Amino acid sequence: SDLTQGIIEAGGNPENILTCHNFYPQRYTCPSLEAVDATNDALKKQGISTAMFLSSQVPGTHGPWPVSDGLPTVEEHRDIPVESQLKHMMAMNNVTEAIFGNAFASDEEFRVISETMQQAYPEMESLDAVDPFFGDIVREWLPDGQIRRIPLKLHLEPGLSQNEKDAIFSFNYHVDLGDCLNYMLRSRLGRMLYKGRDFTPRVCEREKFVKGDVVLVNDNCKHYAGEVQVVMKDMKNDGQRNLLGHIGENELMILDEIGAGDIYGFVEA
Structure with missing residues (x-):
């Protein structure tokens, strides 16, 4: 340089x-x-x-x-x-x-x-197929009209509900706002977009969630239900989150590069 x-x-x-x-x-x-x-x-x-x-x-x-x-x-x-x-x-x-x-x-x-x-570079028009309001939000982040997201390969847990799958894949432009980047990448939009939907707690025998696990806040914490989170540090399984799947070993290092405002999404492994 x-x-x-x-x-x-x-x-x-x-x-x-x-x-x-x-x-x-x-x-x-x-x-x-x-x-x-x-x-x-x-x-x-x-x-x-x-x-x-x-x-x-x-x-x-x-x-x-x-x-x-x-x-x-x-x-x-x-x-x-x-x-x-x-x-x-x-x-x-x-x-x-x-x-x-x-x-x-x-x-x-x-x-x-x-x-x-x-x-990684979806058509901007596809945003409106999900929700025009949230499409406009993403356009505000990207005034040049080009959307880019990091497509993370997700190995799904068996038995997910349709609501859980929607929270992962239907609006697939997840982003952390940056104010609490620590234990997780926190995608807040889901809890607004899917407010009122049923996110029934599912039993998970694990004592803790580990880096690369993708979880969803369930109805045991109703105000935040529908929020998708990517675990970055070990977190106690307190019954307030459903395990949706995990990021493959080859892509864990990608998580370390994702920061505030970076858009990421999920593709099924």
């Missing part, structure tokens, strides 16, 4: 500067995610585009050297599906482009990337 700042001070146009991180064929040689994230943030503040490398999971794929352990920019991406890598880059909110480094990614990997992009 010091180099690019010098280029800008010398008259360079940030819009004409493209930067890209390295890739690392040898396992455990990647820089830390924190260092990459900080560099990206600094470049973003300068108005400069930044690319990172996706690592194909196809066995035997290679880069420039005779090594076949993937080709990521950060070690956390080396062994997880490409769509999870891509969603993590989206959630970082400072990556402009994702590039496959190793050859050759499969047709299936390109298919799931295309599917993920469609899930």
